[in-house]
Amino acid sequence: MARARKASPKKAPRRAKPAPKRTAASAPRLPKLAVWKFASCDGCQLSLLDCEDELLAVAGKIQIANFMEATRAVVDGPYDLSLVEGSITTPHDAERIQEVRRTSKFLVTIGACATAGGIQALRNFADVEEFTRAVYATPAYISTLKTSTPIAAHVRVDYELRGCPINKAQLVEVLSAFLHRRRPNVPDQSVCVECKLRGNVCVAVAHGTPCLGPVTHAGCGAICPSFDRGCYGCYGPKERANPAGLRPWLGRHGLDAGAVRRVFGTFNVGSDAFKQEHEAHG
Amino acid sequence: MSKHASPTLPAPVLWTRGDMDRFFETLRKEGYQPVGPTLRDGAIVYDTLSSTRDLPVGWGDEQEPGAYRLRKRGDEALFGYVVGPQSWKQYLFPPRRKLWSADRAAGGLEFKPSAEAPPKYAFIGVRGCELHALQVQDKAFLEGPYADPYYRAVREGSLVVAVNCGTSAATCFCASMGTGPKVERGFDLALTELLDGGQRFVVEAGSARGAKFVDELSPQAAAPEDLAEAARVVERTAATLRRKVEPGGLRELLARNLEHPRWDEVASRCQTCANCTLVCPTCFCSTVEDVSDLTGEHAERWRRWDSCFTFDHSYLHGGAVRASAMSRYRQWLTHKFGTWHDQFGVSGCVGCGRCISWCPVGIDVTEELAAIRANDLGKDGEHAHP
Numbered sequence: 001m002a003r004a005r006k007a008s009p010k011k012a013p014r015r016a017k018p019a020p021k022r023t024a025a026s027a028p029r030l031p032k033l034a035v036w037k038f039a040s041c042d043g044c045q046l047s048l049l050d051c052e053d054e055l056l057a058v059a060g061k062i063q064i065a066n067f068m069e070a071t072r073a074v075v076d077g078p079y080d081l082s083l084v085e086g087s088i089t090t091p092h093d094a095e096r097i098q099e100v101r102r103t104s105k106f107l108v109t110i111g112a113c114a115t116a117g118g119i120q121a122l123r124n125f126a127d128v129e130e131f132t133r134a135v136y137a138t139p140a141y142i143s144t145l146k147t148s149t150p151i152a153a154h155v156r157v158d159y160e161l162r163g164c165p166i167n168k169a170q171l172v173e174v175l176s177a178f179l180h181r182r183r184p185n186v187p188d189q190s191v192c193v194e195c196k197l198r199g200n201v202c203v204a205v206a207h208g209t210p211c212l213g214p215v216t217h218a219g220c221g222a223i224c225p226s227f228d229r230g231c232y233g234c235y236g237p238k239e240r241a242n243p244a245g246l247r248p249w250l251g252r253h254g255l256d257a258g259a260v261r262r263v264f265g266t267f268n269v270g271s272d273a274f275k276q277e278h279e280a281h282g
Numbered sequence: 283m284s285k286h287a288s289p290t291l292p293a294p295v296l297w298t299r300g301d302m303d304r305f306f307e308t309l310r311k312e313g314y315q316p317v318g319p320t321l322r323d324g325a326i327v328y329d330t331l332s333s334t335r336d337l338p339v340g341w342g343d344e345q346e347p348g349a350y351r352l353r354k355r356g357d358e359a360l361f362g363y364v365v366g367p368q369s370w371k372q373y374l375f376p377p378r379r380k381l382w383s384a385d386r387a388a389g390g391l392e393f394k395p396s397a398e399a400p401p402k403y404a405f406i407g408v409r410g411c412e413l414h415a416l417q418v419q420d421k422a423f424l425e426g427p428y429a430d431p432y433y434r435a436v437r438e439g440s441l442v443v444a445v446n447c448g449t450s451a452a453t454c455f456c457a458s459m460g461t462g463p464k465v466e467r468g469f470d471l472a473l474t475e476l477l478d479g480g481q482r483f484v485v486e487a488g489s490a491r492g493a494k495f496v497d498e499l500s501p502q503a504a505a506p507e508d509l510a511e512a513a514r515v516v517e518r519t520a521a522t523l524r525r526k527v528e529p530g531g532l533r534e535l536l537a538r539n540l541e542h543p544r545w546d547e548v549a550s551r552c553q554t555c556a557n558c559t560l561v562c563p564t565c566f567c568s569t570v571e572d573v574s575d576l577t578g579e580h581a582e583r584w585r586r587w588d589s590c591f592t593f594d595h596s597y598l599h600g601g602a603v604r605a606s607a608m609s610r611y612r613q614w615l616t617h618k619f620g621t622w623h624d625q626f627g628v629s630g631c632v633g634c635g636r637c638i639s640w641c642p643v644g645i646d647v648t649e650e651l652a653a654i655r656a657n658d659l660g661k662d663g664e665h666a667h668p
């Protein structure tokens with residue numbers, strides 16, 4: 001089995017304690033997994049908790065070193081694999097993510113918040129101070145950034161796993177791939193491909209239901225169309241998404257300009273293709 | 283109906299709806315699993331059929347670019363619709379199929395090829411365009427040094443029950459591709475449903491395997507009037523076909539128009555969503571995915587449908603060969619109607635119209651071809667850019 005190799009000296013974490021030395025006789029060091037939370041709802045971490053059956057199978061093979069949702073026990077870094085949930089919304093977070101990067105050999109972001117800025121990226125289009133005044137009794141205590149940005153805007157990210165929330169099967173796939181040094185099977189094609197692989201009847205063509213499937217990144221397994229609903233774009237834009245080309249058809253299926261603005265202004269509004277379409281209507 | 287294929291085959295016979303039911307029972311007795319059109323989720327899809335009641339009795343369909351709707355016909359027709367979002371390729375070339383698995387064993391890896399034996403299918407209601415699609419896919423999967431054993435097993439084991447189209451959709455253009463609406467060859471049995479003067483079926487055997495069912499079920503020859511009416515049914519359908527592709531010199535036309543401005547125009551609408559290729563009955567592209575479990579003790583290789591519209595499909599080290607929507611759409615159209623001829627000696631399009639109906643933005647291959655022909659850049663295409 002491919003074990004996690006030690007980080008190359010060039011990438012070795014500077015501020016972390018060195019990993020225990022391996023002697024010829026000792027058992028191989030267990031790969032250490034850490035989970036970090038930034039601005040988010042915890043839903044993606046819960047997908048990981050939901051993997052308990054799969055994780056039990058590897059209980060002896062990986063060490064869960066830092067996962068607050070599951071256990072308060074914390075093992076110091078460096079970590080072989082860090083899963084990062086949430087977006088950067090405060091000056092403190094912007095510093096903390098640098099530290100996470102330094103102590104992580106591989107850093108994988110999970111979910112729409114970490115990969116696109118999340119629903120909270122709607123602040124990028126508004127006046128944050130006005131929000132703060134409206135929501136908090138003592139706005140002076142609030143130290144926040146004007147924007148919500150994905151992790152990749154701050155540090156190098158080795159892999160992005162999309163979704164709001166992420167798909168548990170895809171998470172297990174990414175963990176397996178990283179543990180065994182292979183490429184994750186997480187294609188960046190449209191949700192339509194997943195519909196067709198499942199044998200779904202297209203809800204847009206056959207029912208006239210507005211559906212974001214053609215512009216949306218696969219990964220959910222086409223859940224909504226499988227239950228006779230249009231896709232809401234939870235996984236963000238597919239590669240080279242073309243929402244402008246879909247626009248007349250969303251209109252034909254009953255969405256007016258305001259509705260189009262709203263459907264593109266959700267969890268992935270911070271990603272370029274959806275942001276452009278959101279702003280084009282408004 | 284035309285003369286039957288060989289003098290050893292029985293003359294066409296006439297079946298009632300009751301005979302059709304008995305035919306289904308006989309199929310099961312002979313070990314066939316009947317699969318064919320049935321209603322699901324607002325469309326006519328292909329699935330396992332237990333009797334004629336599972337067929338879309340009395341239903342028809344209306345199709346146009348980007349739209350498909352079921353309609354009640356007001357009769358009890360068993361085959362009063364055309365092709366839907368699925369095709370027979372899902373049985374011959376399943377969307378996902380495990381190729382092998384491997385387990386860690388003492389001293390190495392133990393490989394197990396996937397060896398499922400496919401069922402013996404009876405494909406019920408195969409249209410003219412679809413018969414041609416089967417023959418087009420045969421060239422990809424059965425010819426050359428790397429035949430697909432699973433495809434071969436399904437193809438050789440299955441019974442093909444064709445239907446002459448009694449209706450067409452606005453998206454059909456079989457006549458201009460020379461594939462329909464009449465079924466000509468490549469079937470075991472061919473049915474024509476007659477509705478005027480009472481529901482009945484003219485049944486023609488196209489092979490010894492099909493002839494067996496004709497002999498067993500009904501020794502009753504079809505009357506000349508029934509044969510004449512069957513011929514009129516297909517003629518009437520042919521007369522309803524509205525879409526067409528100008529067939530002459532398509533290969534050359536496309537080859538000299540690789541820099542046509544229309545490619546950019548269509549790319550501005552195209553979603554690169556891959557629906558067209560996945561519904562197309564002749565598209566055969568796949569990719570393989572290797573998966574391993576968390577323990578690393580077990581691995582599998584799966585083949586699944588892929589498409590020239592995905593970025594990964596043309597990904598080599600350093601990037602995708604066809605990164606832009608323009609290059610992907612151009613690949614699809616030039617392959618279907620042009621380079622398919624170089625590769626397989628036939629057109630890759632059989633005119634079924636699925637890619638037109640099921641494109642979520644209603645892109646129409648016949649319209650794209652016509653637009654290129656209308657503004658042919660000429661023999662030295664690349665230099666004659668307007």
Ligand code: SF4
Binds near residue numbers: 365410
């Ligand atoms: S394209 Fe022709 S053969 Fe195919 S369904 Fe339509 S009418 Fe029938």
Ligand code: SF4
Binds near residue numbers: 563564618631632647
């Ligand atoms: S290219 Fe379109 S019309 Fe031609 S066979 Fe494929 S799906 Fe049918």
Ligand code: SF4
Binds near residue numbers: 591642
């Ligand atoms: S032609 Fe239509 S179905 Fe095909 S990839 Fe483009 S948008 Fe999708």
